[in-house]
Amino acid sequence: MSEAAPATGKFGEAEGVIAFGAEAPLRLDGGGRIDNLEIAYRTYGALNAERSNAILVCHALTLDQHVAASGGAGGRRGWWDSLVGPGLPLDPTRHFIICANVVGGCMGSTGPSSIDPRTGATWGLTFPVITIADMVRAQAMLVAALGVEKLFAVIGGSMGGMQVLQWAADYPDRLFAAVCIAAAARHSAQNIAFHEVGRQAIMADPDWRGGGYAAAGARPEKGLAVARMAAHITYLSEAALQRKFGRELQGDGLSWGFDADFQVESYLRHQGASFVGRFDANSYLYITRAMDYFDLAAAHGGVLARAFAAARDVRFCVFSFTSDWLYPTAESQAIVRALNAAGARASFVEIDTDRGHDAFLLDEPVLRAALGGFLESAALVWGRP
């Protein structure tokens, strides 16, 4: 195991890539394994002497390890600056916050755009299909390598929330608190359907080249942009789209053609175009597949409560948003009921907002206050951080 020299910054944030040797392969649910696994991660704050203040943040489908702002003024913004920062619920002056790019991702961790050490070529579609549990297994390896035996908390939204649930099911003794935001214990038919639209858009792009675009020096940008546009609609709500754009036009009148007449079209095109610059098409296929395969109850005889049978001592907090139609409140309620049936200690809040699924990334004062209260009180019981 080796580590790239971590760069440290204002709140002791460090950035690194940890490389696991062939002696520590990542065993996969699909039966295979990844040798020479690399996990790119960032940490914020310092691990205390008791090693009791570590919080793992799990990122969503298209996000990355940059959970919080770094480099001071003018530095890069984090995707969860509303919750992670000095004085916020996840506070680098008190907590040691870890966020890692998921395996299968394209921000430095081993994924389909990495080089397969056995062939010296880009993995592409020869990369094994991975699952949420595989992602979590890789995180557990990283966390152990960082010297953390037991995490104070594991927190995530959307796909990150799925990872939180998987953590509780697979490593119940290695976390004290779990926060699952806007997620589900399984992907619904509608979720799978939307992902399939995205994947088909990518695969229909001639530049995808059967997944081998890297060798051909091409990028399926059009397909990936369409995938992002379709997905982005599911992250919002009808009310939010209407409030933001209504039927407002870009210019003075209709073009009587197929330009982006409406502001909402222009917005979606922008979302698509800016996404292709930062995301790999094959990673999108692999990660959406991992989400589709996610069904936590399935591995436990179809009874979700059994998945949490060993997690009775974990303190859970589950959040949903009223206008989230991708992971509606009913999904969170199913999680909470299973937790109760398992005898776990679960809190649950449905936050009233019209901002849809994306609300988990936005500044939601109720989320901030409730999460802060939950972590504060958990810390008192945990007694250390």
Next chain:
Amino acid sequence: MSAPPPDPADIRPDFREILRLVRPGSRVLDVGCGEGALLELLVRENRVDGRGIEISPSGVSACLARGLAVMQGDADRDLDFFAARAFDYVILSQTLQAVQRPRHVLGELLRIGDKAVVSLPNFGHWRVRLDLLAHGRMPVTGALPQPWWETPNIHLCTVHDFTAVCEELEIGIDACAALAAGKPARPIDPARGIENWRAEAALFLLSRRSRSA
């Protein structure tokens, strides 16, 4: 974080009575826990392992900020999902008269808890009877403060109605106290006709009469 502990003299009489009834160190579910005032008292004074259910998001958030484990949900739908005998006590304070299916809820309380603590306004109180008799209007009293068009109470009953339904459901009444705003709880025999006139509200400690129920 939490507010400083209140002066014991400031604790509401019905809360004080519940603190007296609930065994220290037990597992407690407070259904309709509001902002968690009672639950916080129980955790602090009786060291219980406390959980709550509350319908309003602001109430749940307030509870989380107090460090309580509370779920957003309601008594009508969300009790069914708890395991049998998951709690030593289930508390339903001034809520039974506002649920859709009181008999079902009552049964659920004693399925998931060994004992239930239930308080409710007494529609047999003399003021209520007098208001109806003398004025022919829906009563507005200390225990029933809202006018008819604003009240959440859809299943009001008297102390005797309640003891009758307990009898039907084979629920035992282990203790009963009359409640009145600002006054200490007064132990009563709920079967006595006079108490059905005198009690403004009543608090019951209930248990399953047969263990198999």
